[in-house]
Amino acid sequence: MQMKRNERRPRSRPIGTGLALACLLPLLSGCVTQQSVNPASPPLFTAGQQTVLLMPIDVELFELTAGGLKDPRADWTEAANRYVTAALKKENEERSLRLVSYQESGLSFEEKQELRQIIKLHQAVGVAMLLHQRVPALRLPTKTGVFDWSMGESVRALRRHTDARYALFVYMEDSYASGGRVALNIVTAVLFGAAQGGTQVGYATLVDLETGQVAWFSSLARGSGDLRTQEAADEAIDLLLEGLPTS
Amino acid sequence: MTIDRRQWLVSLGASCGALMLCGCQATQPTRVSTGHTPAPDSDEAGLWRLMANAEEDLRFSKFLVRDRELTTYLSKVVCRVGQSVCPDVRVYLTRVPYFNASMAPNGMMLIWTGLLLRVTNEAQLAAIVGHEIGHYLERHSLERWRAAKTALATSNVIGLGLGVAGAGALAQLPGIVAMASLLAYTRDQEREADEIGLELMTRAGYWPAAASEVWASLIEEAEADPDEDQPDIFTSTHPEPAERRDNLRTLARQVANPPTAVREQDYMLQAKRIRSQLLDDQVRLRQPERSLVVLGRLRRIEPDDPELKFFEAEVLRLRGQTSDLRKAENLLVEATDAGAPARAWRSLGVVRRKLDSEALAERAFRRYLELAPDAPDAMLIRSYLER
Numbered sequence: 001m002q003m004k005r006n007e008r009r010p011r012s013r014p015i016g017t018g019l020a021l022a023c024l025l026p027l028l029s030g031c032v033t034q035q036s037v038n039p040a041s042p043p044l045f046t047a048g049q050q051t052v053l054l055m056p057i058d059v060e061l062f063e064l065t066a067g068g069l070k071d072p073r074a075d076w077t078e079a080a081n082r083y084v085t086a087a088l089k090k091e092n093e094e095r096s097l098r099l100v101s102y103q104e105s106g107l108s109f110e111e112k113q114e115l116r117q118i119i120k121l122h123q124a125v126g127v128a129m130l131l132h133q134r135v136p137a138l139r140l141p142t143k144t145g146v147f148d149w150s151m152g153e154s155v156r157a158l159r160r161h162t163d164a165r166y167a168l169f170v171y172m173e174d175s176y177a178s179g180g181r182v183a184l185n186i187v188t189a190v191l192f193g194a195a196q197g198g199t200q201v202g203y204a205t206l207v208d209l210e211t212g213q214v215a216w217f218s219s220l221a222r223g224s225g226d227l228r229t230q231e232a233a234d235e236a237i238d239l240l241l242e243g244l245p246t247s
Numbered sequence: 248m249t250i251d252r253r254q255w256l257v258s259l260g261a262s263c264g265a266l267m268l269c270g271c272q273a274t275q276p277t278r279v280s281t282g283h284t285p286a287p288d289s290d291e292a293g294l295w296r297l298m299a300n301a302e303e304d305l306r307f308s309k310f311l312v313r314d315r316e317l318t319t320y321l322s323k324v325v326c327r328v329g330q331s332v333c334p335d336v337r338v339y340l341t342r343v344p345y346f347n348a349s350m351a352p353n354g355m356m357l358i359w360t361g362l363l364l365r366v367t368n369e370a371q372l373a374a375i376v377g378h379e380i381g382h383y384l385e386r387h388s389l390e391r392w393r394a395a396k397t398a399l400a401t402s403n404v405i406g407l408g409l410g411v412a413g414a415g416a417l418a419q420l421p422g423i424v425a426m427a428s429l430l431a432y433t434r435d436q437e438r439e440a441d442e443i444g445l446e447l448m449t450r451a452g453y454w455p456a457a458a459s460e461v462w463a464s465l466i467e468e469a470e471a472d473p474d475e476d477q478p479d480i481f482t483s484t485h486p487e488p489a490e491r492r493d494n495l496r497t498l499a500r501q502v503a504n505p506p507t508a509v510r511e512q513d514y515m516l517q518a519k520r521i522r523s524q525l526l527d528d529q530v531r532l533r534q535p536e537r538s539l540v541v542l543g544r545l546r547r548i549e550p551d552d553p554e555l556k557f558f559e560a561e562v563l564r565l566r567g568q569t570s571d572l573r574k575a576e577n578l579l580v581e582a583t584d585a586g587a588p589a590r591a592w593r594s595l596g597v598v599r600r601k602l603d604s605e606a607l608a609e610r611a612f613r614r615y616l617e618l619a620p621d622a623p624d625a626m627l628i629r630s631y632l633e634r
Contacts, residue, residue, distance in 0.1 A: 062293075065396045072293030074285075113307045120304075 036243035083233035200225035369510035370457035377444030462492035
């Protein structure tokens with residue numbers, strides 16, 4: 001089942017609060033595959049009007065072992081990095097995104113250190129948005145109204161090295177059931193009627209480099225999808241960027 | 248009905264056990280060779296990739312000690328001990344005030360600054376480096392990772408079994424047990440690494456008995472600590488420190504014509520480059536008994552060092568028993584006479600105030616302000632003196 005939703009306020013089935021965080025994302029895959037949010041109307045950002053700095057993509061592929069442990073796969077990850085990069089290039093042309101790549105060459109150690117802190121900051125903020133925005137049970141009391149997240153003004157450091165007004169961060173994580181997992185799934189399915197195979201989780205964040213404000217956030221969580229072929233990666237990135245405000 | 252279920256579970260458990268055993272034999276990794284790179288589609292390559300990411304983060308970390316001379320020295324010791332492994336190992340000194348060193352499967356070696364404060368010569372350092380190279384050579388992390396995968400697979404099935412039997416909450420237990428097994432190397436792996444380490448350090452010309460000295464030092468420190476509870480998760484996964492000390496001592500005695508290099512001075516000279524920072528970090532842990540053992544060891548080597556006297560006085564001052572304050576005062580008087588850093592005068596002032604020697608305290612504070620007029624707390628001290 002694939003459903004696309006693109007709306008200001010997320011809707012999904014009620015989820016029990018007692019479940020562990022790790023269980024929540026795979027559960028979501030059953031309801032809303034992709035969801036994107038804007039903090040304002042009209043949107044702060046419109047594709048094609050300003051250049052966007054594409055930050056280093058963060059892609060990890062895992063094999064899900066029988067015990068549910070995620071076994072990192074270097075070969076899949078490296079291939080997926082190429083596929084996602086190519087997919088973003090395609091999107092850049094089709095959606096006139098005016099993407100420019102993040103470059104570290106020519107920067108001093110201290111400058112690199114500062115910029116990498118921004119990348120790490122996004123890892124923290126991105127995960128927080130994913131959990132607290134997508135999962136209604138985890139919605140923060142201070143974030144119940146309009147989508148309002150910020151990375152703070154420290155992101156301005158990027159402005160010193162680029163003309164871009166916005167930065168785009170992309171994170172994708174895929175896991176695929178291994179042989180052992182498939183076998184265990186059958187046992188589980190026989191006993192309990194449900195089994196969890198691999199999942200695809202990802203998000204994209206567009207940040208205003210002047211204010212730190214998150215101008216657009218999109219997330220993907222589903223029990224299907226793949227990044228191991230170019231076609232599948234194209235489909236996933238297309239879905240992830242669905243709902244990016246256009247003029 | 249229940250019996251049937253149990254029988255089913257038992258047979259399932261047994262078959263899983265058998266599977267696990269096969270798995271262990273089939274996946275037992277062999278010793279790593281020089282210049283090794285894992286096959287791209289292997290679990291080892293996956294682990295290496297994650298480690299490479301962590302290493303890239305570490306290179307930009309604020310916790311990394313970047314003293315070029317000291318890190319070059321550490322790399323030299325690693326090369327002397329590791330020999331053919333040398334080009335595959337990269338050493339990172341990280342600012343963490345506890346005793347530890349670790350080795351990632353991809354050759355990233357971490358040494359914590361707390362370790363540098365607790366070894367007193369190059370031979371002891373070589374013993375630890377040799378031990379870590381032992382883990383690397385035998386690919387122990389990969390072995391652990393594979394064992395964890397197998398353990399979790401089994402625990403998942405056991406968990407399901409308990410779920411069927413109606414023990415809902417208990418069903419979570421096997422996962423927790425399995426995760427605990429992920430935490431550390433096994434005792435057998437530690438023992439194996441100890442043996443390899445001793446062999447490597449001896450081959451590199453170091454006095455083999457230094458290896459057991461490291462453990463003796465750690466035991467001395469733990470015994471001094473009133474908060475040290477035994478047994479804990481550390482000792483359950485590691486062989487008992489005493490066992491390791493004794494084992495290493497026995498192994499060292501078996502070495503025919505043991506080499507004798509200890510290199511205490513070479514080591515101390517290098518460690519001193521960042522020692523005051525390390526001692527500051529140690530004092531801040533507020534573990535006075537442990538700190539006094541560490542400082543006592545260093546002071547046996549350099550009894551007249553004013554910096555060591557100052558830090559010992561700091562530990563005593565912060566513990567703050569009356570007898571501590573008297574001892575601290577004496578140490579600070581000696582340290583300030585011998586040219587300790589300006590802040591020793593401030594400590595002397597604080598100690599004397601606590602001992603109600605106001606006039607002497609004032610003199611010490613005035614001297615502090617003379618020596619460090621722009622110190623961040625100068626205003627505070629001045630206002631105190633003016634009262």
